[in-house]
Amino acid sequence: LAPAPTPITLSSLFVANSRRLEPVAALVEQALSGDRRSLARLISRVENGGPDSWSALSTIYPRTGRARVIGVTGAPGTGKSTLVGEIAKLARKNQPDQKVGIVAVDPTSPFSGGAVLGDRIRMRDLSGDDQVYIRSMATRGSLGGLARATTDVVKVLDACGYDLILIETVGAGQSEIDIARTADTVIVVEAPGLGDEVQAIKAGILEIADVLCVNKADRDGVQSTINALHAMLDLGTASKGALHHGVLMAAPDVSDQPADRWRPPIIKTIAVEGKGIDDLMNAVEQHRAYWVTQPDGQQRARLRAAIELETVLRETLLSRLAARVGAAQLNRTIDRIAAREIDPYTAANQLAQA
Ligand SMILES: Nc1nc2c(ncn2[C@@H]2O[C@H](COP(=O)(O)OP(=O)(O)OP(=O)(O)O)[C@@H](O)[C@H]2O)c(=O)[nH]1
């Protein structure tokens, strides 16, 4: 078979399958033993997705589930990278034997190969620390999407003994919100002086906040930002309560009691001066302590497992189908759909039965 032309959609499965790569098992072993270059290469492989990465992920899976994963999200420029850097520094100072992984997901800026985090001067303090690993996510070419790639990269870091993993996403779109949601605790970052409105409200990310951080507290307008957030939380609690009664009629739980429900604390920070970071981390710790007592905690784990299974199942079935049908026929079918000679529903049905 001649190689497929410019890979589009489904045909990218063949690219992932047919490339000759070093055996992934050796890479896994070296990464697990602490070799950073192998870790970087393993992460790239896992980012690309496909069957090649599944054998790696399957090997490491038993070692995952130990890391504490914190999502840091918020509007552009609120100081997320600076905060993440400070959180990492504090964690390393308080527990010198702790390894910290940072995953920066920035779909808006082009992949810059390591020079990722907004404030590179602050990050320089970390770059010499071999117990800190910083990685930015390539946003193009990851099979199964950015959310899938990010959660898999987190698994690799988790298995390789990174105790604390920080995921920075710009809270600007659904996929970034989905990524942040996979963390154990989500910090939503707000800053005063970005206009009258609270940016997190505009971006629709307030509802996933476990902890609210008002950064740039050295600026004017901090108190009005805090007031606005409190007002929004009051509204949010009210509407969530109403929904709760509607959906959970048959199975009420303790979080049905307003008094038991977690209300995101609002913490002031000045990330550029390293101020308020310990308060922020205390709030994160309190959220964890609350969470382990809640029945929702188990539910969350089960939901995550279901999403994981569905994602892998979809990719598995697709790639098996692609292997069976062949690139040529697949591309012909795509052409026929584009030319409207056949509809995608009939085509999918035919391919599935091929
Ligand atoms: N005044 C003040 N400036 C801050 C503070 N924290 C961060 N900054 C500055 O705000 C700017 C943006 O900071 P970043 O950490 O890159 O913000 P970010 O949210 O990661 O930005 P994006 O990733 O581009 O969305 C930088 O110039 C920081 O130095 C703060 O507490 N006070």
Ligand SMILES: [Mg+2]
């Ligand atoms: Mg940033």
